[in-house]
């Protein structure tokens with residue numbers, strides 16, 4: 001390693017030469033390489049992380065380029081998998097970083113392998129079911145992870161050290177029901193909030209990797225960069241009755257984990273069913289979707305068309321996605337537009 005390259009970071013006393021070596025010896029996992037994941041990957045690569053494992057199920061599209069800083073117009077034209085495009089870009093930013101791109105739909109069958117021998121996990125996902133999966137796997141294996149989310153101009157982050165801090169299930173006991181909340185693909189998102197959330201996540205990762213535990217912010221940190229609101233909420237202690245960190249049950253890791261079930265139906269369609277049934281409010285879902293494509297609904301179903309895909313959503317949040325026979329693409333569309 002050339003120390004010249006990292007000289008300004010080494011001059012920063014809290015890191016120093018020793019911290020730099022610790023960062024160099026570390027492996028980080030980025031789960032989901034969209035906007036947050038891109039910003040995390042760039043910052044960790046420039047900071048000189050030893051190994052970056054990047055897991056994502058999506059392909060680069062033109063609509064990503066406004067905020068997903070790992071990707072170029074050429075990546076979108078070639079429809080490269082995001083984890084591959086990101087690994088290529090990391091290689092050009094810092095050839096000393098080893099990359100481990102994983103083109104995968106992160107689920108209970110692979111999450112424990114993915115977090116294996118990683119020193120820290122950064123959340124770059126866009127949905128709650130993957131975050132619960134991350135939470136359960138990281139608590140089970142005692143791996144630190146850093147929750148982060150952004151939509152519109154709002155963002156939130158929290159650093160989870162299993163059994164030392166509350167976990168995600170301590171804070172949000174229940175997954176929000178499907179089709180209940182805005183997503184970046186219905187409400188939009190601006191890049192500055194991505195930069196803020198990712199900056200805090202990466203700083204926390206550097207503190208963890210260099211052993212500066214007492215410097216962690218220790219809160220549920222919330223920002224609204226447009227409305228000028230900044231808030232730190234004290235998350236308290238791990239909940240004794242938390243199913244995951246209290247009782248050590250890991251529901252998201254069960255073989256039959258029922259966060260989602262997906263089945264092929266017909267030649268070019270996939271049905272996605274969320275575990276928790278809910279009553280979808282078609283009117284408000286239609287309102288959220290109207291900016292993203294053509295939408296119609298009646299008392300029984302809502303139909304939404306975007307590009308080559310058509311999503312039919314039923315009252316219980318079950319959805320049939322036409323235009324693909326790939327479960328991972330269908331899950332991705334569901335997370336983007338219906339939301340969970």
Ligand SMILES: [Zn+2]
Pocket residue numbers: 166167168169170171238239242243244245246
């Ligand atoms: Zn917990």
